[in-house]
Amino acid sequence: MAEKNLESKFERHIKDVTFKILRYSGEGDSTKFEEFKVPVIGGMTVLEGLIYIKENLDSTLSWRASCRMGICGSCGMFINNFPMLACQTQIMDLKSDVIEIKPMPNYPIIKDLVPNLDKLIEKHKSIKPYTLRKEGTPEEIEGEFCQSVEELERYEEFTFCIKCGICLAACPTVATAEEFLGPQALTQAYRYSVDTRDQGYEERKEVVDNPLGVFRCHFAGSCSEACPKGVDPALAIQLLKKTIVKDSVFGKKLENNAKVLPITQENPKKKENIKPAPPKSVE
Amino acid sequence: MIKNLLGIKGWAFAGKFSLQRYAYILQRITGLGIILYLLMHLYVTGFKIKGQEAWNSIMQTVHHPILHFFEFLLFICVIYHALNGFRLILAEFGIGIGKPGRQVYPYTTSVDRQKGFFFFLMFLVLIIVLVGAADFYLLPK
Numbered sequence: 001m002a003e004k005n006l007e008s009k010f011e012r013h014i015k016d017v018t019f020k021i022l023r024y025s026g027e028g029d030s031t032k033f034e035e036f037k038v039p040v041i042g043g044m045t046v047l048e049g050l051i052y053i054k055e056n057l058d059s060t061l062s063w064r065a066s067c068r069m070g071i072c073g074s075c076g077m078f079i080n081n082f083p084m085l086a087c088q089t090q091i092m093d094l095k096s097d098v099i100e101i102k103p104m105p106n107y108p109i110i111k112d113l114v115p116n117l118d119k120l121i122e123k124h125k126s127i128k129p130y131t132l133r134k135e136g137t138p139e140e141i142e143g144e145f146c147q148s149v150e151e152l153e154r155y156e157e158f159t160f161c162i163k164c165g166i167c168l169a170a171c172p173t174v175a176t177a178e179e180f181l182g183p184q185a186l187t188q189a190y191r192y193s194v195d196t197r198d199q200g201y202e203e204r205k206e207v208v209d210n211p212l213g214v215f216r217c218h219f220a221g222s223c224s225e226a227c228p229k230g231v232d233p234a235l236a237i238q239l240l241k242k243t244i245v246k247d248s249v250f251g252k253k254l255e256n257n258a259k260v261l262p263i264t265q266e267n268p269k270k271k272e273n274i275k276p277a278p279p280k281s282v283e
Numbered sequence: 284m285i286k287n288l289l290g291i292k293g294w295a296f297a298g299k300f301s302l303q304r305y306a307y308i309l310q311r312i313t314g315l316g317i318i319l320y321l322l323m324h325l326y327v328t329g330f331k332i333k334g335q336e337a338w339n340s341i342m343q344t345v346h347h348p349i350l351h352f353f354e355f356l357l358f359i360c361v362i363y364h365a366l367n368g369f370r371l372i373l374a375e376f377g378i379g380i381g382k383p384g385r386q387v388y389p390y391t392t393s394v395d396r397q398k399g400f401f402f403f404l405m406f407l408v409l410i411i412v413l414v415g416a417a418d419f420y421l422l423p424k
Binding site for chain 2: 024026029031081082094095103105106107108109110115116153154155156157158160170172173174175176178218219220221224225226227229230231232234235238239241242246256
């Protein structure tokens, strides 16, 4: 039954598209392109094309994917020479009969389209991507931190990072300087430093303010263009530069002092004279 | 595992990326051109130590039309590098790239927000280069 459904699904396909995929066995240095013909139906994504190949044409093809909807950040690939998420790219939108798919550049290849993202995670960890407190950890403080909408908007955009690593694949500076921290880590460094609940700017500055850190960025803007979640890393990096220059040159330190609002026993917004719930109609 | 670093090709080839990526490449190339000129300039002016004759002979070589054209290229390099560099300095101080805010699809980025200013500067480069070309080749010396 399932097979019949699949057949009828592809009977009405719009056209055949050639997938030209860079294959690598996982050993040695040799890579080669392999071509597959994939029938395309309306709304079909590149990831669905890859699933079609694995199910019907070549089961040895490897790639990494999980959620199929741009949340997990696993399926970053170099599609027609632009780094994108395979699950968010529709085949018909590419407007070409041949789709060239390579693994994301600037990362070692493990097999076929699977990149090794260890460096990305290492760089991300190095900037301490969590709330650091000098006085009073959240556990010690009785109450909750206050934050205005303006304070939230300072960093909210940068919290949408899904660690797909596309920005590092797009970055022309990472292409020649492998150890450059890269847009992802620098954006997160800014995101945590301007959060009013955080007091770890000094610690992060040590990691970020060096020749392989924030000042290696020359604002090509490719990370922001390629980012599938609209995080705009280029903006965060420029603002981080500004923050560090303000501190180092003009002596204006970044200080975060979020007010702590004590937890009250009574809810101040509680309305009185609310009618009691009606009796249960069923047991 | 294969390293798969793009290397020099990564920064020298912009492909489908926007104009600012091309500006980044040009900024690097013009920078290299200016450094190359500096070395040549030091070499040529060094002839002053060797006396008047050596100086005259090197000046004759330098006034060759091809080298004159290279001088014009250098002029373009300096103008472009200065004005594009001005844009980058402003961006690094957070000027003209907008503020972070809530993102709604289709996303706008700092690169898009800066495009107008970028085009304005490139227009300025074009005008200065045209004026320079007139001075180099058309106006009587």
